[in-house]
Amino acid sequence: MAKKKDRVKSEGVALDMTPMIDVVFQLIIFFVVTLKQEDILSHLDAMAPSPDSKAAPAEKIEMLTIDIYNAKAQGGEGFLVNKTPVSYRQLDSEIKRAARNNKSSTVLLRCTKDSPHSLLVKALDLCNKYGMTNLAIFSL
Amino acid sequence: MAKKKRKTEGGVDLDMTPMIDVVFQLIIFFVVTLKTADTINPDIELEYGKNGPQLKADEYKIPPVTIEVKRYKRPTDFLKKAGRPTGRIISINGSVMSLDQLRAMLRQIASRRGTNFPLLIRADKDAPHEDVRAVMNVCNEIGIWQVSFLAMIKPGDSSKK
Structure with a gap:
């Protein structure tokens, strides 16, 4: 009796x-x-949210025009500010200067058909960096 | 014993x-x-855009529609599976469609949910602007105005390919 009890107990505990x-x-x-791990993404607004755009005030228009072209075909880095070619770093300082003047001034981004999307994203990213929200994307 | x-x-x-x-x-x-598996076009490589607002899962009250745009120069597994030639490829959740099909689909979504939903364009960094513009034109036509481009703040493991 004692034997059996002992065996059962030890087996149950192990x-x-x-x-x-x-x-x-x-x-x-x-x-x-x-x-x-998923990519951490950002979103860059391409069209300004203006469902009531008719009511937008027509103040004096300050505008920074950035042309974006295919750098592979034409050389340079693909950006033109006021028709002069600029590097990415120069574009950064141009937008910075424009933002210091007036953050609500319009940034006009003109893209050629064959310009790579990456350059447009880069330019939009810089606009976001300095808080320029009035963006207009045109296609040539 | x-x-x-x-x-x-x-x-x-x-x-x-x-x-x-x-x-x-x-x-x-x-x-x-x-x-x-296979819910997005795996061949799209996004440009970096570290200054943009970070995309969060609960960012939008209305779930956004993501459109993928890429210009293919050589065939890949994704392209073979879809049975498409190289060139401009527009897809939603990995299913490839023509511009007309995209228009019809967005119209359908708009008639159900209105045009007040966010639309994200996930365009490859080498996609030419005209392809992106084609998608934006369709959005304009229908009256979708909340259009954003997706960029990458930090790459995950999936982008190392």
Whole structure:
């Protein structure tokens, strides 16, 4: 009697770790395989939200015109400010200066058909950096 | 002696529990991973735009529509699967469509939800402006005015390809 009781008790207490280790390994593999870090994205507004644009006041218009073209075909970095070619860094300071004057002045972005989208995004990104919100994108 | 016999019997018995555990885990794994595959065009590489406002999951009250634009120069797996030639490829959630189909689809969404929904353009960095403009023109036509371009603040693992 004493023997039987002893055996049962000791068997019940001993935990079999094998299935738990199996499951833990599976979970580790699951997370290693599925953990694909997503890109952190930003959104750059292309069209200004103006459902009541007819009521927009026609004040004196200050405008910064940026031309964007295909740099691969024509050389340079793909940006023109007032028809002079500028580098990305010069464009940064041009927009900075315009923003210091008046943040609500219009930035006119004129893109040629074959200009890569990346340059437009770069220019929009700079406008966002300095808080220029009045954007107009034109296509040539 | 009788005790010993019991022990050997236990060794022969196959315990099915871990195997069933593992099989269930595998089933869950495949159910979870299969659902998320192929929801975007995997070939699109976004330009960096670290100064833009970060896109968050709960940013919009109305769920946005994302349009993918890319100009293909050589065929890829995605293109072969869609059965399309190289050139301008417009897609929504990885399903390729023509400009007319896009127009019809956006019209349909607009008639159901109004034109007051955000639209995100996920254009490849090398996509020529005319392709993006074509999509923007369709939006203009229908009267969708909340149009934004997507850019990348920080690349995840998926962009290393």
